Amino acid sequence: MKTTKLIHATYPEIDGIALIQRFADHLVKLRTDKLAAVSVGDDEPSRDLGSDDVEGAPLEQPSGVELTWQDTRRIELRVNKIIQRMRAASGLAHLKDEEIIRLRPLFTSVKLLTLEGEHWVDELIATLHAEMPWMAPATIEVWHALQRGAATGAVIRIPPLILNGPPGIGKSVWARRLSELLHIPRCEIDASLGGVGFSIAGTERGWSSAQAGRPLETILQHQVGNPIMVVDEICKAQSGTSTNGANHSFANSLLSLLEPATSAAWECPFYRTKIDMSHISWVLTANDASRIPAPLLSRCVVINLPKISCAQLQGFAVRKADELGLTKASADAIEQVIGNEMQKANANTSLRDVVRILRRAEVLESRPMLH
Known part of the structure; x- marks a missing residue:
């Protein structure tokens, strides 16, 4: 694990009270020294006195070095100006x-989480x-990407991926x-829900709903600079036009974060400061890659995935049933149901259906037995 600075600014570490x-x-010392010099004098014997004698002299003199209200006010005004200038410089x-x-x-x-070795x-x-x-196909692509940096303990990061395949095969799963196996934070964004990229980049200051984007909020929440961002249904992302004619596109908001040159000094619309977002790993899912804008496709590795088979669904169900502690009778019944459904004409049983069946079985088995 490494730690790093992600923001292109200087933190204005200012303690106003301490500065005052x-x-x-300092002002009291100046007045004390001046009073000492006046009290001792400038005749020939006085010139033979040492600095210790001068510093000790005011202790025998009447008061006159205390700060007045005007002194305190002037100091506070000067400190405020210093703080403003330091913040401006930051x-x-x-x-x-x-x-x-x-x-x-x-x-x-x-923190930047690192790879723990090839094994x-x-x-x-x-x-x-x-x-x-x-x-x-997706697993092998990630394997090759991680292996390239495993030998040197590099930061965990995979190239931007587009998982293109039929719905319900478990791309988001x-x-x-x-992310669970890598022990790394993640954030999921559904591009089909609208928001025209505001969830990615955030909203500019001045709006009543102004806020930072989800990627930056994920970094701030977990204090990890290389989370995994999962963007579902990128092929259904929307765009919109504001009242002043400006175009806001989900894809365009995403491009600046995928491009290495811009992501390293990405300017947040909300905080209006440059932040290094280049360590984020992006996994985008789609059902039809032909509907994704070409600039976005050119910046990602497109992985075409096949439809899930009956045997693969059954194998997944059996493994999950064992993890959930379901009885063998329940696991066999679920496996049989999947087989029957997949044999029907135009069968469209998906991984979502299997997960739903497993949850239902778990609920039924946890019910108290009636006597």
Whole structure:
């Protein structure tokens, strides 16, 4: 694990109270020294006195060095000006105190999770493949990406992927399981729900609903700079036009985060400061890659996935039934149901249906037995 600075700004570490006290102490010292010099005098014997004698002299003199209300006020005004200039130099003068505090982890303490070695990578990939063998093309792509950095203990990051395949084969489930095996935070965004990219990039300041985007919020929440972002239904992403004619597109908002040159110094619309988002891993899912804009396709590795078979669904159900602690009778019944459904004409049983059946079986088995 490494720690890094992700924000392109300087944290305005200013303790106003301490600064006021320093100025006050300094002013008292100046007045004390001046009073000592006046009291001792400038005749020839006085020139033979040492600095210790001068410093001790005011102790025998009457008061006259205390700060007045006007002195305190002048010091406070000067400290406020210093704080304003330091904030302006930091690039965060436009933010409120609570917003600067919210961004504080990005200056020093954000973690970058690293690979634990080649054997560790092999084991987690083997686990992922055993659980979802029909996702082998995606699993192999991730395996190769992780192996390239495993020998050197590099930061965990996979190239942007587009998992293109029929609905219900477990593309999102695969991405979730990958993040679990890597022990890395994740965030899921449904591109089909609208929002025209605001959930990705955030909303500009000035709007009543202004907020940061989900990727940045995930980093701030977990204080991990390389989470996995799962974007579902990217082929159904929307775009819109504001009242002033500006076009807002989900794909365009995503492009700036996928492009290495821009993601390393990505400017957040909400905080209006540059942040390094280049460590994020992106997994996009789609049912029809032909509907994805070409600029987005060119920045991702498109992995075409086949339809899930009856045997693969049954194998998944049996493994999950064992994990849930279901009886063998329940597991056999679920396996039989899947087989019967898949034999029907135009069968469209999906992984979602199997998960639903498993949950139902778990509920039924947990019911108290009636006598």
